[in-house]
Every structure is written in C-alpha cells, then in structure tokens.
Amino acid sequence: MVISLENVVAGYGKTPILRDLNLELERGQITALLGGSGSGKSTLLKTMTGLLPPLEGTVRLLGHEMYRLDQAERSALLRRTGMLFQYGALFGSRTVFDNIALPLREHTALPESVIAEMVRMKLALVGLEGLEARLPSEISGGQRKRVALARASILDPEVIFCDEPSAGLDPIVAAGLDDTLRRFQSLFGMSLVVVTHELESIKFLADRVIMLAGNAVVAVGTVEELSKSAIKNVYDFFHRVPPDYVTAGSSMLEWVEKQGEPKADG
Amino acid sequence: MSVATDAIAVQSTQVVAPQGDLNVHNAAQLYEQLDVLAGRGDVSAVVVDFSQVRAMDSSAVAVVALAKGLFESAGKRFDVRSLSAEHRQTFALMPMRSVATGKVEASEHPLEWAGQQVLASWAGMQRFLDLLTDTIFVVLGMFRRRMPPKGAITEQAVAIGVNALGIVALLTFLLGLIMAFQAAHQLRQFGANIFVANLVGISMVREFGPMMTAIIVAGRTGSAIAAELGTMQVQEEIDALRAMGLDPNRYLLLPRLVAITLMQPALTLMANAVGIFGGFLIGTMYLDLSAPAYINQTIEALSMGDVLNGLTKSVVFAWIIGLVGCYCGFNIEGGASGVGRATTRAVVTSIFLIIVADSIFTTASTVLKMG
C-alpha cells in the first residue's frame, strides 16, 4: 500500500474541505484524482504528501503514519516521494540545473560530476536537454512543469504526486508529459497520483480513478467502471454535460414571466 | 442615448418607460429613478414598461433585480411588462438573487469585528511564538552540524551587509554633520566648543549609530526578506522545500538570521566611525578645533562600555529585523497582492519594535547606572 487514509477530514485551520476520506492506493498504479475546480484535489494531495495535517483521522504514506513522525523521520520518508506542484514551484532565483540538483545536493553525498550527469539524464527524459543554465523565468510554462517533474523524480521516488501536470499545456506537450509519467510507472515501477481534468489523459494514464465532489469522494473505480456510472457528477464528467448555473437556481426570466403581462397592461 | 421616461400616474401606480438602448451608460439613471419611487410614500406600485426599449444588456437586468428587491422590502408591487423576445433572452441568462432584500449581507456588529481582530492578533502572536521556538531549534541545530546550505550565509551576508555599506555610510555621515552643527550653535555660546566631540561621539556610539543603521537595514533588508519569502510562499516554493524533506527554517530563515546577526554590528561599527568623522569635519572646519584635540576628546569621552552597549543593541535589532521579516514573509495572506502588504508590515513593525527595544535599553541602562 502506498497511501492509506482512514476517516480523514482534510482542510485548513478549522475549515474542513473534504470529509470521510477512506482510501487505499496500491503500489505501482497510476491513480487519477478527478473533480471540479475547487473540489479539493490539491487539498487532498497536500494531505497525502505531508504538507497539510488532516483535521481528523490517520494518513499512512509507505506504511508510516506520516504526521506522527518527528521531523527527521518525516524528512527521510519524503525523500522517497516526489511532488509536482500545480504551477511548478521552481525556485525562481536558481537555475534549472540547480533546481533539479537541489534534492541530490541536500540529501546525498554524491560528487558534483555524478549530480550533473543525473540532472542531464532526467532533463533528457522530459525532453529538455540544454536548458540547464536558464532561470525559471526564462522558460515557458510547459517547460517549467517538465523541469518540475524532473526535479520531483530526481531521487527516483517510489511515488510521485502530480497536481494538474498537463493543465495549460498544448495538446502535444500534454501528451508528451503523460507519456513520461506512464514511462516512470512502467520503467521504474513508480506509483503515481495525478490530479487532472483531461479526459484524454485519464483514459491514457489512469489505472484507477477517484472522483471528488461536494466535499467527499463520490466514486472510486477504473475508467471503464466510472464511465458507466450513473452518479450525476461522474456521468456529467464522462459525458461532458455542461453545468447550467442559471437553471440550477432560477433565472430572472422565470420571475419576469410569472408576472403575467395582461394584468400589468390594465 | 439618454433614458427619456414618462412617469404617468395611474392612481398610485407609476409606469416607468425607458426609451432607446438600456445599457451600462444609462442604467444608473433608471436605477436612481426607481430608487426614488421606492422611497415615495404616495407610490404603492411601479411598472417598468420595456415596449420602447431597443437593446438592453445585463446592467438593465441588474437594475430590475435590485429594484425588485427594493420594492419588495418596502412592501410595494413591482412589475415589468412588454418584453421582447431579445429582452427575455437577456433575462434568462441572469440568475435570480437568492435574497430578495436590497441589502447584500447584514453588516458586522462592531463588537463582533473587535472580537475577530483580537482573535486574529492572538493567532498571529501564537504563530510568531511558534516561529521563535522553531528559530531557537534551528540555531541550536547548528551546533549539531545541521548547517544551512553551503554558500547561503555568504550570499545573504553580501546582500545584507556589503550592499548596504554605501547608504549606511552616507546617511550616518550626514547625521554626524547635522548633530555637530546643531550642537555647535548651542555650545559656542558657552565657549564649550570642544564638547561637540563628546556629544557626537557618545550619541553616535550609544544611540544613533545602532538606531540609524537598524532603520536603514529594516527598510532595505527587512522588506527584502519579507518580499522574497512571501513570493516563495505564494508560488508554493516553500511547500516544495517541505515536500523534498527540507526544513524551510533551516534552509531560508537560518542563513538570513546568521548573516544579519554578523552584518548588523559590523555596519553599526562603520556607522559610528563615519558619523564621528562627520562631527570631526564640522569641529575642525567650522568650530576651529584642532584635529588632535578633537580626536583626543572623542577617545576620552568614549568608553568600551558605550561601544559594547551599542553593539549589543545592534544584535537585538538584527534579530528583530530578521524575525519580523521572515514572519511577515512566511505568513503572507491573499496571494500575490499580499506580498506588498507583507513588505510594508515588515518595515513598519520592525521599526516600531526597534524603537521600543531601544527605549527599554536606554531606560534600563540609565536606571542601572543611577542605582
């Protein structure tokens, strides 16, 4: 088991965002986290990665109750994981090279020459060789995401968490990124937890899908199972039903029409 | 394209009939008119007639929605009529307001507001104390060889100390000049010119050197620390550090704190010297004191205790600037726009605390001396 959540309430301060989380993610699988914007996907991811203590319940990462560990133990555990943030979260004052090399320099005693080679290899894997000396502000958004993925994977972690890896990228680059993630999983046996909105990505990547809506998990299953689901949120997502915010409440027109013209004319 | 309207009295029912286009340019006029009618005691119902309205936009729908709320809360009838198909489509796009009253939300009771402010500052205090304990731990950690990353302290020391040399020197030099000038006017009357050296020397070393340097560093470095860490917080870089198993306090706070603790006394020493030099120039050129006499007088006036007193203060000021800067940066609120606020807050808070700390120091040392 890579991650397990037991009766977890996730949220910020005293504000719960997600309730009743009971999840178990298996090793070597790619799990997609689905849900509308604001449904708590990033919140769940942060709770899983040790960045956001749950308000209630227990979170186990690689068999350890992460939030019970002391700082040194937690740090050791987190070295076995990688996180790709929604906006990359590269260190703006450091070059691409230094960003990717940071975990190696901090957590290992490898000589610089080995570090340089490892960075070069990981950059090649995400298709960005030759950008080592650039600052994050000097590369495009898509390139930043890929550099962030190289950084997240530099210690060959057992699990990588990805927050919307392909959001805002053009379809070709997005497909390339999905492909890289797939390869991480098949070549290195990594487990991946991927937040994504892209139906294409989900079909290509996900072994298992967890769907969030209305402060809770509404469905868990394979892509095939979920695409046959009759649960409203799930059905709407897989069949691209647009939400109708106006008819969900009532429109001004209803009131206008209720007034009955003849009477007003009198 | 003004809203020409006829208000025809039908008993106590008023008909308002806007003409032409009804859009963001003239919707306000319609709203004002309806607002007045809603408040009039002799009007019990209003009908808005759309028959002469050509195109309308969402501002018109908003006005109708607001007016409906106004009239309903005043217990009056409000209707619209003669809508064309296009008008209806525009109405169909806009959701109904969930609350029928004109007010958006009941405003907060002042006591409630005050209570929340107290709670907020209490929470802020707790976070600051947390930061303080964390700081003590990372500083103690240095003795267990949990060092900040290589090169980080030097990098910070250059940013905080070396790059501030010029501005600190210039300002404290001018301060020395001004002090000497002011003192000269007074002391001359008593033929006590030579005591300018005492006045400039002691005030510089005990008060103005440490204080002026601290204020400049607060403005330069305190703000820079808050802005830098705040930006990192907004861009999730600090979370990224945590996710890598790195301690942001050791990685970001410690190098800054160590660097400022080393640089502040050094800058203060230089400020003292430059300020005294400013006084020296006035003394020798304007008051006709001889250079050796001025220097001797300064050396005699100053004790080692004065210098140490000033330097001790400068270390305390350094910690105030460093910790307040880090606190404001780490606890930024409201995304990118919060960076500016955090920066201002860091500067204002640290200058305030510096002056408070300085007055405590001065009072304490005066009391100790007398006792």
Ligand SMILES: Nc1ncnc2c1ncn2[C@@H]1O[C@H](COP(=O)(O)OP(=O)(O)O)[C@@H](O)[C@H]1O
């Ligand atoms: N730092 C925070 N403090 C308080 N509430 C937050 C914070 N970050 C996000 N939220 C709230 O949590 C909810 C879920 O946010 P998030 O997990 O970012 O959604 P998603 O990633 O699915 O778009 C949102 O309603 C958001 O307003």
Ligand SMILES: [Mg+2]
């Ligand atoms: Mg998100």
